[in-house]
Amino acid sequence: SAVISQKPSRDICQRGTSLTIQCQVDSQVTMMFWYRQQPGQSLTLIATANQGSEATYESGFVIDKFPISRPNLTFSTLTVSNMSPEDSSIYLCSADDTYGYTFGSGTRLTVV
Amino acid sequence: GEDVEQSLFLSVREGDSSVINCTYTDSSSTYLYWYKQEPGAGLQLLTYIFSNMDMKQDQRLTVLLNKKDKHLSLRIADTQTGDSAIYFCAESRTNAGKSTFGDGTTLTVKP
Numbered sequence: 001s002a003v004i005s006q007k008p009s010r011d012i013c014q015r016g017t018s019l020t021i022q023c024q025v026d027s028q029v030t031m032m033f034w035y036r037q038q039p040g041q042s043l044t045l046i047a048t049a050n051q052g053s054e055a056t057y058e059s060g061f062v063i064d065k066f067p068i069s070r071p072n073l074t075f076s077t078l079t080v081s082n083m084s085p086e087d088s089s090i091y092l093c094s095a096d097d098t099y100g101y102t103f104g105s106g107t108r109l110t111v112v
Numbered sequence: 113g114e115d116v117e118q119s120l121f122l123s124v125r126e127g128d129s130s131v132i133n134c135t136y137t138d139s140s141s142t143y144l145y146w147y148k149q150e151p152g153a154g155l156q157l158l159t160y161i162f163s164n165m166d167m168k169q170d171q172r173l174t175v176l177l178n179k180k181d182k183h184l185s186l187r188i189a190d191t192q193t194g195d196s197a198i199y200f201c202a203e204s205r206t207n208a209g210k211s212t213f214g215d216g217t218t219l220t221v222k223p
Contacts, residue, residue: 006154033210042200042215043155092154100145100202101211103154 006104023093028073037090114138116214130188134201141203
């Protein structure tokens, strides 16, 4: 199955700044997904990223706040813009696999 | 919309069997998954089952599906301390399409 390298693994950021999270897949994948996971909670889908098209955002998430790039079939980035403490969370990328998803190891973001 | 529910906590003794339960609401769910998340890590796909199956066994893992009741369970035989993690149930209508995840069951295995 595919393997995803996600970085950074964690970061502490000042409010008002932006952080870009990168995910590199070791094989070509059609669909990539970005999730947010609050501590002790389930995963909330932020957006779906397909190569060559704009990302599709879920209700409650907007492109200005979470711009996503998908320049090729093995790479994607998520930017958390103009951060506030409410953005403190774990952010996970995933990609479609033979069955189900493969996930990156997550980025633990703390906004102070 | 679709909903997936799980009990939040389960504690078992090492060597016992663990059974984690999940219910879902979407009658169009075709693919049902179990993922494991260890501390500080992403989710790892453990196993999956198609909606036209009743059971799937993979080494120590047994998945049972009651499609009529929309109930899914994961049984871990001979549970080990290394099985301590959060287990997520998920469903989707299409393979590798959008999935809905449950809130996760935290399994604690006591020596």
